[in-house]
Amino acid sequence: MSVTGSVLITNVRPYGDGDPVDVAVVDGEITAIGAGLPAPEGADTIDGGGGVLLPGFVDLHTHLRQPGREDTETVESGSRAAARGGYTAVFAMANTDPVADNASITDHVWRLGREIGLVDVHPVGAVTVGLAGEQLAEMGMMADGDAAVKLFSDDGKCVHDPVIMKRALEYSKGLGVLISQHSEDPRLTVGAVAHDGPTAARLGLTGWPRAAEESIVARDALLARDAGARVHIAHASTAGTVELIRWARGQGIEITAEVTPHHLLLDDSRLETYDGVNRVNPPLREETDKTALRAALADGIIDCVATDHAPHAAQEKCCEFSQARPGMLGLETALSIVVETMVRPGLLDWRGVARVMSERPAQIVGLDDQGRPIAVGEPANLTIIDPDGSWEVRGQTLASKSGNTPYESMRLPGVVQATVLRGRVTAARGPAALDDTVFDPAFGETAGEWR
Numbered sequence: 001m002s003v004t005g006s007v008l009i010t011n012v013r014p015y016g017d018g019d020p021v022d023v024a025v026v027d028g029e030i031t032a033i034g035a036g037l038p039a040p041e042g043a044d045t046i047d048g049g050g051g052v053l054l055p056g057f058v059d060l061h062t063h064l065r066q067p068g069r070e071d072t073e074t075v076e077s078g079s080r081a082a083a084r085g086g087y088t089a090v091f092a093m094a095n096t097d098p099v100a101d102n103a104s105i106t107d108h109v110w111r112l113g114r115e116i117g118l119v120d121v122h123p124v125g126a127v128t129v130g131l132a133g134e135q136l137a138e139m140g141m142m143a144d145g146d147a148a149v150k151l152f153s154d155d156g157k158c159v160h161d162p163v164i165m166k167r168a169l170e171y172s173k174g175l176g177v178l179i180s181q182h183s184e185d186p187r188l189t190v191g192a193v194a195h196d197g198p199t200a201a202r203l204g205l206t207g208w209p210r211a212a213e214e215s216i217v218a219r220d221a222l223l224a225r226d227a228g229a230r231v232h233i234a235h236a237s238t239a240g241t242v243e244l245i246r247w248a249r250g251q252g253i254e255i256t257a258e259v260t261p262h263h264l265l266l267d268d269s270r271l272e273t274y275d276g277v278n279r280v281n282p283p284l285r286e287e288t289d290k291t292a293l294r295a296a297l298a299d300g301i302i303d304c305v306a307t308d309h310a311p312h313a314a315q316e317k318c319c320e321f322s323q324a325r326p327g328m329l330g331l332e333t334a335l336s337i338v339v340e341t342m343v344r345p346g347l348l349d350w351r352g353v354a355r356v357m358s359e360r361p362a363q364i365v366g367l368d369d370q371g372r373p374i375a376v377g378e379p380a381n382l383t384i385i386d387p388d389g390s391w392e393v394r395g396q397t398l399a400s401k402s403g404n405t406p407y408e409s410m411r412l413p414g415v416v417q418a419t420v421l422r423g424r425v426t427a428a429r430g431p432a433a434l435d436d437t438v439f440d441p442a443f444g445e446t447a448g449e450w451r
């Protein structure tokens with residue numbers, strides 16, 4: 001991950017503040033910020049178009065599907081999707097085939113990410129062997145490997161046995177790593193496909209109760225308290241989870257949490273059509289949950305946004321709702337959903353977006369080169385956003401190998417114009433593209449084509 005570049009970014013507003021400035025980057029590091037800067041020697045110039053400059057985004061929850069399901073996503077296609085979404089680091093979940101429960105696999109994924117070089121790919125290690133929930137995986141070996149695994153999760157499955165979870169938390173503390181829990185009591189979700197509420201009842205879908213999530217959140221908060229360990233809650237989806245985290249924080253328990261863009265925007269009213277694209281774990285909840293999740297993200301009870309980018313093949317999503325695989329794409333649409341649900345309603349300003357999409361996720365996992373301030377001497381991991389632009393989502397044109405976006409044909413606000421990883425441009429479109437601008441009507445009125 002040592003490849004660096006030099007670039008001059010012109011006409012951008014760091015954190016959306018003040019008049020546009022230029023940002024000079026030499027060998028991956030910001031060397032100057034000011035008006036009318038000369039391009040560093042040998043550096044390309046990209047035109048920021050007066051857009052907002054933020055630290056590159058960090059995703060704590062991405063499914064890259066390699067090894068095992070390269071027909072739906074690869075480290076390469078997922079890295080491209082991440083770069084186009086404004087991300088400079090992603091954490092690739094362990095529910096691959098074979099499962100990433102040993103250092104040879106986590107190191108392999110890490111090496112692939114490094115060779116591709118579009119985003120820092122940090123493999124997540126499994127907590128238990130084969131995600132089976134019975135025997136702890138060699139967490140220490142993974143943490144000590146080339147990938148230096150920082151985050152562990154059986155995501156897709158919950159570490160259900162409290163004795164195993166207790167031991168895993170104790171180990172994680174000793175290793176200085178973090179466990180991300182997919183909070184779902186599997187005994188309460190047998191056959192469940194939709195939020196357990198009036199909509200599921202009316203549609204004849206088996207319900208997934210809020211208690212399936214909240215009981216594990218409460219339990220793990222207590223286990224973390226007793227172990228003196230930190231714990232992270234993946235894809236928080238209910239108002240009750242928010243209250244439990246608030247309570248635990250008040251007790252001094254070190255608990256952090258993420259929310260997905262889809263749980264901020266969508267609710268179970270989407271299920272009326274029985275379209276499998278809307279099936280996801282945890283399920284889309286109700287309006288009251290959405291409101292609580294947005295407020296919690298605004299006030300910091302929920303730390304960050306994580307995509308839970310979950311690519312699936314078309315034939316796995318088009319079937320009858322209960323048969324469809326759970327999961328939605330997220331990397332390329334996350335920023336726009338955050339603009340729609342948080343920035344437009346005035347819940348977050350651009351500094352707040354930097355906090356929930358860059359700074360907090362980097363801090364939670366202890367990345368010291370991501371989520372850094374935009375300042376001289378800092379690593380140039382950056383994203384440029386057109387805050388006033390909009391684009392129309394088309395699954396077909398996304399960089400992801402899959403097309404299972406719940407936002408198909410929706411016009412979304414906020415357009416990622418370019419992403420810079422250690423001074424190298426990893427994605428650029430429209431005015432920010434290095435070559436001449438190409439307007440592609442498929443991308444809508446304001447969003448230019450990716451270069």
Ligand SMILES: NC(=O)N[C@@H](CC(=O)O)C(=O)O
Binds near residue numbers: 063280282325
């Ligand atoms: N979220 C999902 O619905 N699916 C994820 C697993 C997960 O994050 O639980 C997947 O791997 O497809």
Ligand SMILES: [Zn+2]
Binds near residue numbers: 155157182
């Ligand atoms: Zn999950």
